[in-house]
């Protein structure tokens with residue numbers, strides 16, 4: 001059977017994607033219109049197929065290659081090959097090494113105190129605005145997430161100086177700007193020059209840290225650069241890995257937290273349940289210890305449901321060099337396969353009333369009823385997110401500190417609109433008022 005989809009257009013599909021407000025929204029529309037398997041046009045992909053059925057997706061879960069052309073925009077950031085599209089033989093050992101640090105408890109425990117201090121500093125700043133001036137959640141929380149990943153990836157208490165953070169912002173604005181053609185205030189050439197300088201600054205900062213590791217000897221598995229150095233990775237690949245970690249962790253983790261607070265603002269009953277749990281588990285303490293996180297089950301369900309409704313990274317892509325059987329359909333060899341995470345999370349077959357915010361979908365009993373790939377905020381397969389466990393620890397910690405201390409309310413009249421900007425971004429930020437809460 002032919003895979004359904006819209007009739008081909010002469011513009012290669014650009015118009016339809018733009019009209020829908022970006023690829024995220026377009027994929028949701030396509031699946032609502034044509035069902036769980038859809039063929040569509042996309043510049044840079046001759047045959048694109050998107051699959052929103054978690055059972056059918058299993059047949060693609062082994063795919064180990066991303067389409068190069070779609071990730072071309074990141075190539076200038078890397079010195080030793082674009083890490084997003086590395087061939088499998090280079091990617092597999094790199095992934096194993098990354099997971100041995102990022103997914104391991106030792107690294108989370110080691111950085112937990114620093115993460116808590118950074119979060120508390122933001123909470124103190126917000127306390128000054130409590131009751132009279134709304135806070136811009138997305139701006140402040142993506143900045144916090146960047147500080148956290150810098151502290152994590154570069155190590156040490158003061159190894160994430162503001163200059164590194166500023167440089168990374170400049171680099172990112174330039175490269176994401178190119179992708180989305182956001183016209184900045186500067187002429188293009190000047191911007192590109194500043195980005196190149198910032199990139200050099202970042203690489204020099206990483207080199208300094210690598211050199212310190214070399215002279216310091218022995219590394220443990222809680223230290224990303226240390227692990228890369230002891231594995232004998234070349235300096236360019238180490239610099240690239242740090243760059244990729246900052247890039248992958250910064251906006252994703254920030255928006256995961258800001259969307260969660262936004263959804264809780266619209267559901268005060270759920271927010272109250274989470275606050276009660278925090279009072280029970282933390283007592284008088286203002287922040288959880290690492291070991292407390294697994295006791296915060298309400299908070300965990302809320303975070304999961306938020307990432308279902310507002311997946312920070314709303315799609316993934318793979319390439320196949322052989323035909324794949326997909327129930328009634330066949331994906332041809334050479335096709336680009338899309339994982340439309342957002343559309344998968346809104347599939348009404350597995351998520352009744354998908355638009356409703358219902359954290360109880362994530363009790364262990366409910367989770368057991370669903371296919372494995374019904375919920376995939378971190379992607380899946382050999383190119384799935386290596387930072388999933390770290391991101392979860394960070395998001396739970398930040399939410400626990402903020403929800404223990406404040407009540408969040410929407411600002412009347414402020415519209416929050418999800419748009420595509422690499423991650424699922426709120427067009428005009430998420431402004432909320434914070435008021436201090438008193439524990440029971």
Ligand code: HEM
Pocket residue numbers: 083084095102244245246248249250252253256311312313314315316317377378379380381382383384385386387388390391392395
């Ligand atoms: C809530 C926060 C985060 C979300 C929702 C998220 C989501 C994702 C998604 C959807 C992908 C693509 C997966 C695929 O193609 O199947 C990805 C890739 C990746 N993420 Fe995350 N991520 C988050 C935080 C982090 C953090 C904290 C790190 C830490 C360094 C990280 C590192 C990576 C890396 C290295 C990749 C590339 C994977 C590869 O090509 O092997 N992410 N992430």
